[in-house]
Amino acid sequence: MIPERSWQQRLHASLTLATTPENRYFQMATCDEHGIPHNRTVVFRELESSPEALLIVSDLRTEKCQHLQSNRNVSGCWYFSQTREQYRFACQGEVLTSSGHHNLLEAHWQRLSEPGRQQYFRNQLHASEYFDCSGRGFPLENYPPQFCVIRLIIERVDYLSVAEQPHERIMFEKSSDGSWLGSQIDP
Ligand SMILES: Cc1cc2nc3c(=O)[nH]c(=O)nc-3n(C[C@H](O)[C@H](O)[C@H](O)COP(=O)(O)O)c2cc1C
Secondary structure (H helix, E strand, C coil), rough: CCCCCHHHHHHHHHHHHHHHHHHEEEEEEEECCCCCCEEEEEECEECCCCCCCEEEEEEEECCCHHHHHCEEEEEEEEEECCCEEEEEEEEEEEEECCHHHHHHHHHHHEEEEEEEHHHEEEEEECCCHHCCCCCCCCCCCCCCCEEEEEEEEEEEEEEECCCCCCCCEECCCCCCCCEEEEECCCC
């Protein structure tokens, strides 16, 4: 049976109905060079279209960025507690830096709160470079070199709604021409 709504329509609705900040967190797993998975919580920042991709902001010094250099496979798992829906994304990840992506990084940096920006200066090896002349703290208006955006290009979406009985599970697969095909799965 062909599903009535695409995963994009479902995700937009889930985001619209989600009123708590926690509903913007999802789990992102990468694999190290031994194939061992590492999972962590990240904040959803943006959904790009053509191709569909989840964007998050991160720090180049974190392991996830290193993992993506040798293995681009990423699994994302996002649960919306209010609508009781789970999205599992199979993605290809790429780390976007200031070289070639300045405007994108700048836009995301400007959207971060001050505490959010300060995280990027923790354990700064060369902290003195970032202190202003008065030594009051970091100049937070410009993003530091370790700031990056990670783009997770979505290749498959495993959607599950447990809001009603029976549960609804749909696998959305991307075709080679970029179109999406969804099929209902039981269970
Ligand atoms: C609620 C919450 C939100 C988080 N959001 C992010 C995020 O958007 N980007 C990020 O790099 N780390 C985020 N973190 C921290 C990561 O979970 C992780 O601890 C950190 O990125 C280091 O992970 P890694 O070295 O395995 O890459 C968040 C943690 C929590 C608890």
